[in-house]
Each structure stands twice: as C-alpha cells, then as structure tokens.
Amino acid sequence: MSESIDHFITVPDGLRLHVRIHGEGNGGIPVVGLPGLTRNVLDFEDLARILAAAPYDRRVIAISSRGRGLSDRDPQPERYTIPVEAGDVISVLDRLSIETADFIGTSRGGLILHVLAMTHLGRIERLVLNDIGPVLEAEGLKQIQGYLGSRRAPSTFSEAAEILQATHGAEFPALGAEDWAGMARALYREIEGKLVADFDPAIAEQFRAADLAQGLPDLWPQFTLLVDKPMMVVRGAFSRLLSRETVEDMQRRHPRLVAVEARGQGHAPMLHVDGLAEKIGAFLAR
Template sequence: MPHFDTTDGLSLYYTDSSESWTEIAADSDNDVPVVLCLAGLTRNSGDFRFVLPFLPEHRVIRMDYRGRGQSDWAEDISTYSVAQEAADAIALLDHLGIERATILGTSRGGLIAMLLAATHPQRLRGAILNDIGPEIAPGGLNRIFEYVGHRPAYDDFDAAADGLKAAMEPRFPGVTRDRWRLHAELIWKEAEDGLDLRYDARLRDALTHQAGAGPAPDLWVLWDALAALPVTVLHGANSDLLNTDILSRMQARARAMRGVTVPDRGHVPFLDEREALQGILSHLKDYA
C-alpha cells in the first residue's frame, strides 16, 4: 500500500488513480489534470468513494491525514491541526512530483484548501469545497463535539445502517439503508466488542485544546486568498455547518465563486448526487 514519510517521521497513506493507468506510466510527460482529495475531520480517503468513478480522465490523489484511516497516529496531538495537515498535503504533492492540483475538499479538507491558497497559491489550480466555509454555524460545531472521539454505539454494520438511517433521515431524506451501511463501513471498523473508530480518539483532545487556546482565527482572510483562484462551493441544502447567510457572504467576497446547492442533503453531500457532480465536473472542465 502506498505511503509517504513526513518530516516528523510519520507514514501517511494515500492512493493515486494513475497507478492503474498504463498509458500514463508509459508517458511521463502526459499532463493529466490532478485532483487532490482532502477528507473531513474524522474521515479518510473513503470519503471520495462515491465520486471516484466519475473522474476517469483525472489523476485523483486521496490521502489519509495523520491519525486517520491507514496513516500513522502522531505522538504529539498538537500536530492534529489544519496547519500541519496542509503541510502534509504539500509534502504528498512533492513526493509525487506534482506541481499543481485542484483541491476537492470535504469540510476540514476545505479549510485546508483555504490555508493552502494563502500559503502556497502556486500549487493550486483552484478548489471545490464540499459544504464548508470560513465560518462554521454554531449548531454544526456543537454537533461535531458531541461525536468526535466517541466510539459508535453499534454492535455491527447492520445496526449502524439502521441507526444512521433513522438519525439522518431529517437531513438526508430518501437515502437508502444500503448507502448508510456502506457509509458506516467507510467511517468505522469492526472490533471484538462492536464498531470502533477509524481515527485516533485523541483528536477530540486536540480540538478541545485548540478551542481553548484563544480566540478563533479569522478565516475570512483565508477565504479571500482562495477567492483569487477558481472556486466552487457545494452546499447541502439542510446543512448545519454552512448556512445560507455564510454562503451569501462568501459569494459577496468572491464574485466569481460558483455556488451549487445540493437538495435533500445535510453535512456533507456524498458527492455523487446529480447537482454535486454537475458542479464538480463543470469546475474541472472549465479550469483544467
């Protein structure tokens, strides 16, 4: 399985869709557009399972942040930060010899994209943000702290499918039980005593420490940096993290921003919805 080493000695997992493309391997000068997929806070490269089949003409790079998925956990939990994860993303691009990429960032991944736009704009072709902005609505933030670091209360994936379907139906109406079961398999794993996390539970401690370290930084400055690049924002119509007020203020500061609302979705869209796919594919076509 492909991994790369960080400057502080961790081994981070990634996937590269070009590994199965013999024509790319035979032509190293082939300028295939690169999409770097950056997942949500507690998520992993599986976040992009559903959109991957729709990107056959792109080189799609997916990574597991430190402390998530198949990557090493850090001894120093202070490195579970947007800044360090942005540095790790650049290290991955360097490892693969990629000069520029379009970021497809889900939630936390979108925050990383904003920071990269401010610190490494020359490495970005642009960004597609999945239901995230420079502010997080309070209700969504509270919900995040309710679950981060806590094991799911399900004995197996069948129970998880039933539980997720019932709990998420108000924000994700009509999503099938089979889809929720597959989602559960991507974000959790089986253990002898029930389902367990696919990430370091100390991520909660890192978030708590960062929240208590002082006033929250003004992320609108980072949004202004990203607004100088091609940017598309996908918005779940029922999202509790990215509301319409925040979205409208983002648009006011980024006139060229493409906003796409995905109906019947909360935080976050799966990315294979018709509206989400149209937004993603249109962005990649116009800004390759």
C-alpha cells in the same frame, strides 16, 4: 471502472500517510481530495471513480490525514492541527512530483485549503469547498462536538449503518440504504473482530474539549487570497455549519464563484449523490 492504487508516503516527522490514487495513468492536472475531521480516503471513493472514468479521465488522489484511516496515529496528539496537516499535503504532493492540482476539500479539508492559500497559493489551480467557508457557525460546531464519541459501538456494519441513519437521517433524507452502508464502511474498520471508529480517539477528544463560547475567528483574509482561483462551493441544504448567508457573502467577494446546494443533505454532503459528481466534474473540466 477505474481501479485504485494505495500508497503510503512518509512525511518529514516520520509518520506514514495513506494515499489512494484512482486513474493513476490519467494525464492532466490531478485532483486531490482532502477529507473532513475524522474521515479518510473512503469519503472520496465513489466520487473518485466517477472523475477517473470517461468523460473526465482525471487522476484523483485522496489523502487520509495523520490519525485517520490507515494513516499512522501521531504519538504527539498536539500535532493534530490544520497547519500541520496542510504541511502534510504539500509533502505528499512533493513525493508524487505534483506541482499544481485541483482540490476538493470537505469540511476540515476545506480549512486546510485556506491555510494553503497563505503558504502555497501557487499549488492550487481550482478548488471545490464541500460545506465549508470562511465562517463556521457555532451551532454546527456544537453539533459535531455532540455526536463525536457519543454513538453506541456497533457490532456489525449493518448495525453501524442503522446507527448512522438514526443519528443523521433527518438531515440527510436524500440518502438511501446503499449510501448509509457506504458511510458505515468509510467510518468504521474491523480490528480483531470488533468494529472501531477509524480515527485516533485523541482527535475527537481534542475537538470536544474546544471552547466554542468565544466563537472562532473568521477566515476572510485567507479566502480573499483565493478570489482569483476558479472556485465551487457545495452547501448541504440542511447544513448547520455553513450558512446561506456566508455563501452569499462568498459570492459577493468572489463574483465568479459557483455555488451549488446539495438537496436533502446536511453536513457534509456526499458528493456522488443527486448529480453532484457530474457538476463537480464539469466545473473541474472548464
């Protein structure tokens, strides 16, 4: 099993970002994992171990965006934006002397890739969009607004797993006890004997305050920039954020796009479950 190595990389405005690398000695084009809105490098832990080992032997680099996990909280919360976080990704690549990479973007991480399509298209070789696309359904956004900050605070990791399963279990029937326990470990951190959600509360406040009544602009112009790039989209079968109609539209605009449905999962699918990791590994190896 591949061991991971943690790095802390300072970006231009002085914040340190937590970067975890699996298979650091592996060659070839690295794979960069970009987590979701309030998530961190642990979202890619199981997938990264698989991709870093035989037969794939990839170097996998997961980045916790500012304010998430062990990355520094931003004293100016207004900088928690997708363009700023996209710039952070490029700063990390530059510090690691990575010119091009394959990318896996979960939810917000996939939105960051749409921004990079405009600013640094040449840095992207292949990309996997995990339950995200150019159109975000209002129902899914409201669902995220609803559960951010509304869960009761757990006292133990086992209680955290129970709360997560109670909140999301209907949309994730494919997950077992170990999966819920892993999700709890990824979402919470123990600080001074108490479990806390492992992200800056300002991120949740900012998202909950967003006015969704007018809808959000689509990202088809940015998506169009990516149509020459090998692309896979993974959609949770119970996702409310990425619709089947949007995936079908993505396929029409990108005829070589590989679409995979994560059975028994909602937003956003865990990528090591039900053979998804092997499908991603095979796609990235083409």
